[in-house]
Amino acid sequence: MFRTAELGQKVSKNEFNQREPLLRQALLEAQANLRVNSKFPVIIVFAGVDGGGKGETVNILNEWMDPRWLITRAYDEPSDEERDRPEYWRFWRDLPANGHIGLFLSSWYSQPILRRVYEKENEATFDDRLDRILAFEKALADDGALILKFWMHLSRDAQKQRLKKLEKDPLTSWRVTQQDWDHWHIYDRFETAAERTIMRTSTGTAPWTIVEGLDSNYRSLTVGGIVLKEINRHLEEARKKSLLLQELEAQQQSGKPVLQAAEAENPENVGDALATEPGPPPGTTILSTLDMSLHLTKADYKKQLQKCQARLNLLHREALKKKISTILLFEGPDAAGKGGAIRRITAALDARHYQVIPIAAPTDEERAHHYLWRFWRHLSRAGRINIFDRSWYGRVLVERVEGFASEAEWKRAFAEINEFEEQMTEHGLLLLKYWVHITKEEQLERFKAREQTPHKRWKLTEEDWRNREKWDDYEHAVNDIVEHTSTYNAPWVLVEGNDKRFSRIKVLTTFCDRLEAMLSAKK
Numbered sequence: 001m002f003r004t005a006e007l008g009q010k011v012s013k014n015e016f017n018q019r020e021p022l023l024r025q026a027l028l029e030a031q032a033n034l035r036v037n038s039k040f041p042v043i044i045v046f047a048g049v050d051g052g053g054k055g056e057t058v059n060i061l062n063e064w065m066d067p068r069w070l071i072t073r074a075y076d077e078p079s080d081e082e083r084d085r086p087e088y089w090r091f092w093r094d095l096p097a098n099g100h101i102g103l104f105l106s107s108w109y110s111q112p113i114l115r116r117v118y119e120k121e122n123e124a125t126f127d128d129r130l131d132r133i134l135a136f137e138k139a140l141a142d143d144g145a146l147i148l149k150f151w152m153h154l155s156r157d158a159q160k161q162r163l164k165k166l167e168k169d170p171l172t173s174w175r176v177t178q179q180d181w182d183h184w185h186i187y188d189r190f191e192t193a194a195e196r197t198i199m200r201t202s203t204g205t206a207p208w209t210i211v212e213g214l215d216s217n218y219r220s221l222t223v224g225g226i227v228l229k230e231i232n233r234h235l236e237e238a239r240k241k242s243l244l245l246q247e248l249e250a251q252q253q254s255g256k257p258v259l260q261a262a263e264a265e266n267p268e269n270v271g272d273a274l275a276t277e278p279g280p281p282p283g284t285t286i287l288s289t290l291d292m293s294l295h296l297t298k299a300d301y302k303k304q305l306q307k308c309q310a311r312l313n314l315l316h317r318e319a320l321k322k323k324i325s326t327i328l329l330f331e332g333p334d335a336a337g338k339g340g341a342i343r344r345i346t347a348a349l350d351a352r353h354y355q356v357i358p359i360a361a362p363t364d365e366e367r368a369h370h371y372l373w374r375f376w377r378h379l380s381r382a383g384r385i386n387i388f389d390r391s392w393y394g395r396v397l398v399e400r401v402e403g404f405a406s407e408a409e410w411k412r413a414f415a416e417i418n419e420f421e422e423q424m425t426e427h428g429l430l431l432l433k434y435w436v437h438i439t440k441e442e443q444l445e446r447f448k449a450r451e452q453t454p455h456k457r458w459k460l461t462e463e464d465w466r467n468r469e470k471w472d473d474y475e476h477a478v479n480d481i482v483e484h485t486s487t488y489n490a491p492w493v494l495v496e497g498n499d500k501r502f503s504r505i506k507v508l509t510t511f512c513d514r515l516e517a518m519l520s521a522k523k
Contacts, residue, residue: 005153011217038099040144048152051162052213074105084382092376097368141205295499308508309348323382329391332436335446359390414484425489
C-alpha cells in the first residue's frame with residue numbers, strides 16, 4: 001500500500017518558490033468563497049508516522065491561509081473532564097462550523113491505532129473502533145461536510161534518517177522523543193495497523209490520501225493542492241445543489257411535476273432535494289394501544305410522590321459517589337405534562353447536580369453545525385443529571401412532519417441517533433427516554449384551560465394549535481421512532497399522561513427502578 005509513497009519524490013527550492021505564491025493566493029480565494037457560501041465545514045485529518053511532517057504541514061496551512069477561519073486541534077491522553085464523558089465528546093465539541101476549516105492532529109484515529117499496535121485490543125475490537133469512526137465520518141459527510149484525510153508516510157529507513165536529522169539540530173532536537181524511537185522499533189506493527197485503518201475507513205466521502213513525507217516542499221505543495229482542488233469541487237457541487245433546490249421549489253409553487261425534473265438532473269439526490277410528507281395516517285400505532293384511563297387518586301398521589309422523591313434523592317447521592325451520570329429526555333404532544341414531570345424530579349435533587357436543558361429552534365451557531373453537535377456539547381461530567389425538555393428526536397419528529405428535514409435526512413437520522421445513544425450507554429451513562437402521551441381530546445381541554453388561566457396563557461401559541469392539525473402525522477412519526485430507536489440499553493418509556501398524577505409517578509418510579517438497577521450492577 002505504501003510503496004508509491006516511498007519513491008523519494010522532491011520539489012526543488014526554485015520550483016517551490018515559483019508555485020507557492022500562486023497556491024497561497026488560490027487557497028485564500030477558496031477560503032473566502034467558503035466563508036461567503038458557508039454551507040458546509042471542511043475537516044482535514046492528519047495522521048501518519050512520527051517525523052512524517054504532520055505538524056509542519058498544519059503549520060504551513062495556517063501560514064498560507066487566513067487563521068481567523070481555521071481551527072487546529074491536537075489530542076493527547078484524555079483529561080479528567082474528557083474522561084467523564086463519552087470518548088467522542090471532545091471531537092464533536094471541536095468540530096468547525098460551516099464556512100470554517102478544522103485541522104486535526106492525532107484525532108479519532110490515534111487511540112485505536114495505538115491500542116492495536118501495543119496489543120491492548122484484539123483485531124475484532126480494533127475493527128469495531130474503525131466502524132465507529134466510519135459512522136462518525138458518515139454522519140458528518142451526509143450533513144454536507146468536506147472530509148479530507150492525509151496519511152503522511154516515511155519508509156522505515158527514511159524515518160530513522162529524519163529522526164536523526166532532527167536530533168542533530170539544536171533548534172529541532174526537542175521534537176524527537178524517546179517515544180518516537182520506541183515507535184520506530186515497532187515500525188512493522190504500525191504499518192500493519194495503518195494499512196487496515198486506511199483500507200477500512202477510506203470512503204468516497206472521506207478518502208485517505210497517502211503523502212510521501214520525506215521532502216517538505218513536495219509534501220506542502222501536494223497537500224495544499226489537494227485541499228484547494230477539493231474545496232473548489234465541493235463548493236461547485238453545493239452551488240449546483242442549491243440551484244436544483246431553487247428550481248424544484250419554483251416548480252412546486254407553479255404546480256408542475258417536480259420528481260421527473262429532479263431525477264433527470266440528479267437522480268441520486270431526489271430524496272435530499274424534496275422534503276416529503278410522512279406516510280398515510282396510521283391505523284393502530286404503539287400510542288393507540290396505551291390505556292389512557294389510568295389514574296391515581298389525590299391521596300395516593302401525595303403518598304407515592306413523597307416516597308418516590310425520597311428514594312430518588314438517596315439513589316442519586318449514591319450515583320454521584322459512583323460517578324454514574326444520567327440523561328433524561330422528554331418528548332410528547334404540547335400540554336402533555338412534560339414540564340410538570342420534570343419539576344417533580346428536580347424537586348428531589350440538589351440543584352448543583354442537575355441541569356434542565358430546554359430545546360427550542362436552533363440558534364445561528366447551532367445551525368452552522370451538524371444537528372447533533374448541540375446535544376453532544378451539553379453532556380455533563382460524571383455523576384450529574386441532564387434533563388432534556390425536547391431533544392435530538394426533533395430531527396425525526398418536528399423536522400420530519402413540518403418538512404424542515406428532507407426524507408433522506410430524517411431517515412438516516414435513526415442510525416445516527418442510535419450511534420449517539422450507544423456511545424452514551426457504552427460509557428456507563430443511564431439514558432431514559434420518556435414519551436408523555438395524551439389524547440387529542442385531553443389536549444384540547446388543556447389548551448382551553450390555559451386560555452382561561454392568566455399565568456399559563458403564555459404557554460399557548462398559534463403553533464400549538466397548528467400542530468393539532470397534524471396529530472395523525474405526529475403519531476405515525478412516533479411509531480417509527482419507537483420502532484427504530486427503542487433499544488435494550490436505551491428503551492422508550494411510554495407514559496399514559498391523561499392523568500397528570502399517574503404520569504408523574506410513573507416517570508419517577510421508572511427513573512428510580514432503572515437507576516437502582518444500574519447501581520446494583522456496579523457493586
